[in-house]
Amino acid sequence: MIHFPAQRRGPLSALSLRLAAALGLVFAVVAAVYLGRDGYRDVNEDGLTLLDCFYYAVVSLSTTGYGDITPAAPSARLVNVLFITPARVIFLIILVGTTLEVLTEQYRTGRRLSRWRRAVKDHVIICGYGTKGRSAVSALMENGLDRSRIVVVERSAAALRQATSAGLVAIEGSATRSSVLNEAHVKSAKSVIIATDSDDASVLVALTVRQLTAGQVRIIAAAREAENAPLLKQSGAHHVIVSSATAGRLLGLSTSAPPLIDVVEDLLTPGQGMALAMRSAERDEVGRSPRELESLVIALVRRGKVVTLADRAGAVIETGDMLVHVRDDRPQSATTA
Secondary structure, three states: OEEOOOOOOOHHHHHHHHHHHHHHHHHHHHHHHHHOHHHEEEOOOOOOOHHHHHHHHHHHHOOOOOOOEEEOOHHHHHHHHHHHHHHHHHHHHHHHHHHHHHHHHHHHHHHHHHHHHHHOOOOEEEEOOOHHHHHHHHHHHHOOOOHHHEEEEEOOHHHHHHHHHOOOEEEEOOOOOHHHHHHOOHHHOOEEEEOOOOHHHHHHHHHHHHHHHOOOOEEEEEEOOHHHHHHHHHOOOOEEEEHHHHHHHHHHHHHHOHHHHHHHHHHHOOOOOEEEEEEEOOHHHOOOOHHHOOOEEEEEEEOOEEEEOOOHHHHOOOOOOEEEEEEEOOOHHHHHO
């Protein structure tokens, strides 16, 4: 099942409001009839009880009108003209409006689904919307990827609600199933990020994605344990990030070189000061040393491989190189202050 970004007010909320309004009208009519019950006449000639008033209100508002209870006194007829008849019209409007809204919402959802299926291409699929998945989405959007090009695959209902509330399209189901990945249009995706809760599931997802895409879609996976990284690469993952090993190294650095932790957190936290970025080499930069540039370049990406500045190959920028640099990520107001 495909879940689209949450709207301001869902159909359930609209239905609840309409139901509350309809019930409010019923109770208002019951109160009016009960207060003026002496002006009504029923077939038994024994007066109206509270139940009779409810019965009269319901059959009157629904336009059934059996005629077994009728207003006889002028005051009761005046109440019917000025209050009960307008309430009957409003009640019908609520019922018809509710039906139309449900049908319209179904039609709108169908149209959104059709448009999305036609337009989805070169998107990024996030398998798992836990802590790692949410952080991956944030990083993608910080680097300029529009949220409409991100698709989340998740089984948890709570995580699905979080994804749609964040304006993302979400597919309900397990990413280990081919049918679910096909719903996410994995064959036309740009890349797949695997951020599941277990390495076993990550391996199955990687195998499934590789089988469906014949290895044409880039797969990036997170592994909890370093020993599972080779298995993930054998399963089809192009890049594997070991979360536990990374966390362990940071813990070690926090003891031996505490300032380095601040630098790493600054680089990884958006809007704090520094951020890692990548851009294409400009024409006037080709042939120059990366160290001569105004921006702080720390590495080159040449034909898909990382070239450090310590290597001889990294001494000169070549055509087609990508520059990995540190940019100023502070808010605009802070940089101009």
